[in-house]
Amino acid sequence: MGLTAVDIFKHLPKTNCRDCGVPTCLAFAMKVAQKQASLDDCPHVTDEAKAALAGESAPPIRLVTVGAGEKKLELGQETVLFRHENTFLRPCGLAVMLEAGLDDAAVEAKLAHFKTLEFDRVGMMLGINLVAVKSAGDAERTAAVAKKASEALGLPLILMGGSAAELAPAVAAVKDTRPLIHAATAENLDEMVALAKENGCTLVVQAADPGALCELTPKAVEAGVQDLILQTAAASAGGILQDQTVIRRAALVKKERRLGYPTLVVIDDEDPLDAATKASLAIAKYAGIVVLKNDSKPVLLAAVTARLNIYTDPQKPIQIEAKLYEVGEPTDQSPVLVTTNFSLTYFTVEGDVSASKVPTWIVVVDTEGTSVLTAWASEKFSAESIAAAIKSTGVEEKVGHRSIMLPGGVAVLKAKLEDESGWSVQVGPRESSGLPTVLRSWSPN
Amino acid sequence: MALEMPTERWSGKLNTVTIGAGTRxxxxxxxxxxxxxxxKFEGETPNPPVVxxxxxxxxxADIxxxxxxxxxDVVNDPAAWARKCVDEFGAEMICLRFAGANPEGADKSPDECKAVLQSVxxxxxxxxxxxxxGNFEKDNNLIPVLSQAAAGERCLLGSAVQDNYKTIAACSLADGHLVIGExxxxxxxxxxxxxxxTDMGVSTENIVMYQTTGGLGYGVEYAYSIMERTRLAALSGDKMMSMPMLAVVGSECWKTKEARLSEDVAPEWGDAAVRGPIWEATTANLFLHGGADILVMWHPQAVAQVKRTISELTGEGL
Structure with a gap:
């Protein structure tokens, strides 16, 4: 979010002196806005104006880091309210909760379970990013559990407690991993800020609502901690929606600096459907970190999938690797289909093939992530490219027959593909939903 | 300095659409x-979305x-099935889909379909x-029969598409129904x-939009963003995009493997008894936040969750 020429012009001397080499101050402002000139090229601009402009040109939502090393999370610096306007840039962190008050065996069991919260989606591993260790009041116990969790999982931690004294030993125990300290409130702000500052950690600031947060964040900044994450008391779907929207909008649209930080939402619901649906709301509506109390596999699977979807760049369709895929356990007599590497196309085809319960080979052609008809129109899904994929994917070694099924929408390619590949070509249904019927009665002839 | 609430002032408003009349x-x-x-800080939601x-x-088959x-057993009897949905599961509408009329499937005749409609x-x-x-030719024979059999009931007829809308539009005008534009x-x-x-004479108050949907993991983000864009267009005053939106959630979700696979086959995904309902409820929730007003759903647990969320979002307080 750069400054506009008008924003810059307001701070210039407006003398049109040409000392910067440009005829007018407005023209100079336009060059600065387009990054073709630097503000320093104007010899008359005041230090005050420079400072004001530096402030205004800072991103409206601060980039904040949690954790260290490979698994660190970078949050913030988002630029839009709606993903279609550009894209949401930094996928939110998903955290599960670990109560430090549990006994050793229960902690071990939780950690073992957390290791399973990673899911394979066609070669992409999607999982949790953080563990929130919640103090039960015993500072040494919290430190011991935090250390164990950090070592077992290698993920950044959120350390949750009501006072600096309660969290200080835990922060010290995992200091090198830059845990997120949770949380500074109106009551404990000074001590929590001191703890965060001393250890170079990011700090969650918590208040009833966005208005109350505006009172606290300037104090934290003044005391020397700028890496902040915001949390309100909202727990209902309506409350989460409203607070998250107000914070994101105020920061982006009103340039409200006091709310220009990523956010954190804790979802306490035990019911798996309530937990999963609230997580999806928080993910879609701007949360930087979502902490889930319900850590069951189906809930996390839904949450990581919702995050993947919402943070997909609408301008760049997700592609899958162009190769030979197996659905079920196909044999040398199983049907062979061909489709494109646009992930949505592939997943739709794969879903319908799975539904048919007929083990099947799918040859995926690299169409740069475009769908069947788009790829056909741009000649990325052509007789030549399909014939090349038949060769390069090695399907010829996998099956005894030489019959491939083409999507019905590109039936026109049949004759040419037969010439190019030497395979016989069957024309499949226009819509993937027709595949189960066709596959169940498939034969190579 | 107090926080200035970042409220948007919109010039537009969604159309209000009423479904049901006659013997309903x-x-x-x-x-x-x-x-x-x-x-709530921005404007009114006078009519909560419905399921x-x-x-x-x-x-x-094969569920x-x-x-x-x-x-x-009720899945063998559309009337009993519909009654169970309303009496036990709190359905506010029934979406009766004549999948069996498809010539590539059971190819049921318009008269057989009419009998089913009457029983429901x-x-x-x-x-x-x-x-x-969904088969144009068949629907153009079928919909007029169904429309007439339900004349005066203000049903929502689906669906009119760019290449096939005239028959359905004429039916809605003749028999007093509404139309889903897809x-x-x-x-x-x-x-x-x-x-x-509208050029055919269907009033904007008798149209509901359906922009097609995808389940969680299978294109949900496309539909979500289309809905957001549509709501923004309506609020900005585009009267031709101000119709309420419908989302088909159940059938889209229950064809995904995440909803279908048993825990034996996919132990890494956990309990299948909740996984499918979660898939459907999560998808439905995303569409609610995208701007859908009518959600067509399948699983009672997902329905109950979504109704809970709707009352939480539209009730008193936050």
């Missing part, structure tokens, strides 16, 4: 919003245990969505369909 014992009114979904449960004219269990109209008092089989995830085509329908 309840009616459904949706639309009328003057805000992005559920923002329609889907009933097919043919038994649901996973988690979906089969709550329905039991008898069995339940809630308003109906009547959806054809477009394939394309906001321009949606607007075109709405224009074609």
């Amino acid at each position: 014992t309840s009616v459904v009114t949706v639309g009328g919003e003057t805000t992005l979904p559920f923002l 329609a449960m889907e009933v097919l004219d043919v038994p649901l 996973p245990p988690a979906l089969a269990e709550p329905f039991g 109209l008898q069995a339940v008092g809630v308003p109906l969505i009547i959806w054809g089989c 477009a394939p995830l394309d906001i321009q085509i949606q607007k075109q369909v709405n224009i074609l329908l």
Whole structure:
């Protein structure tokens, strides 16, 4: 979010002196806005104006880091309210909760379970990013559990407690991993800020609502901690929606600096459907970190999938690797289909093939992530490219027959593909939903 | 300095649409919003979104245990199925889909379909969505028969598409029904369909938009963003995009492997008894926040969750 020429012009001397080499101050402002000139090229601009402009040109939502090393999370610096306007840039962190008050065996069991919260989606591993260790009041116990969790999982931690004294030993125990300290409130702000500052950690600031947060964040900044994450008391779907929207909008649209930080939402619901649906709301509506109390596999699977979807760049369709895929356990007599590497196309085809319960080979052609008809129109899904994929994917070694099924929408390619590949070509249904019927009665002839 | 609330002032408002009349014992009114979904500090949501449960004219084949269990035998009898959805699961509408009319499937005749429709109209008092089989030629023979059999009931007829809308538009005018205008995830085509329908004489108050949907993990983000864009267009004053939106959630979700696979086959995904309902409820929730007003759903647990969320979002307080 750069400054506009008008924003810059307001701070210039407006003398049109040409000392910067440009005829007018407005023209100079336009060059600065387009990054073709630097503000320093104007010899008359005041230090005050420079400072004001530096402030205004800072991103409206601060980039904040949690954790260290490979698994660190970078949050913030988002630029839009709606993903279609550009894209949401930094996928939110998903955290599960670990109560430090549990006994050793229960902690071990939780950690073992957390290791399973990673899911394979066609070669992409999607999982949790953080563990929130919640103090039960015993500072040494919290430190011991935090250390164990950090070592077992290698993920950044959120350390949750009501006072600096309660969290200080835990922060010290995992200091090198830059845990997120949770949380500074109106009551404990000074001590929590001191703890965060001393250890170079990011700090969650918590208040009833966005208005109350505006009172606290300037104090934290003044005391020397700028890496902040915001949390309100909202727990209902309506409350989460409203607070998250107000914070994101105020920061982006009103340039409200006091709310220009990523956010954190804790979802306490035990019911798996309530937990999963609230997580999806928080993910879609701007949360930087979502902490889930319900850590069951189906809930996390839904949450990581919702995050993947919402943070997909609408301008760049997700592609899958162009190769030979197996659905079920196909044999040398199983049907062979061909489709494109646009992930949505592939997943739709794969879903319908799975539904048919007929083990099947799918040859995926690299169409740069475009769908069947788009790829056909741009000649990325052509007789030549399909014939090349038949060769390069090695399907010829996998099956005894030489019959491939083409999507019905590109039936026109049949004759040419037969010439190019030497395979016989069957024309499949226009819509993937027709595949189960066709596959169940498939034969190579 | 107090926080200045970042409230948007919108010039537009969604159309208010009422479904159900005649022998219906309840009616459904949706639309009328003057805000992005559920923002109480910004505007009104006078009519909460509603849940329609889907009933097919043919038994649901090949469904996973988690979906089969709550329905039991009623899936063999559309009237009993619909009654169970309303009486036990709180469906506010029934979406009766004539999948069995498809020539590539059971190819049921319009008269057979009419008998099913009549039995469902008898069995339940809630308003109906009547959806054809998707085969243009068959639907153009079928929909007029169904429309006439339900004349005066203000049903929602589905669906009119760019290449096939005239028959359904004529039926709605003749028999006093509403129309679902459908477009394939394309906001321009949606607007075109709405224009074609209004050019035929269908009033904007009798149109509901369906921009097609994808389940969680299978294109949900496309539909979500299309809905957001549509709501923004409506609030900005585009009268040809101000119709309430419908989302088909159940059938989209229950074809995904995440909803279907048993825990034996996919132990890494956990308990299948909750996984399918979670998939459907999560998808439905995303569409609520995108701006959908009518959700067509399948699983009772997902329905209950979504109804809970809707009352939480539109009730008193936050």
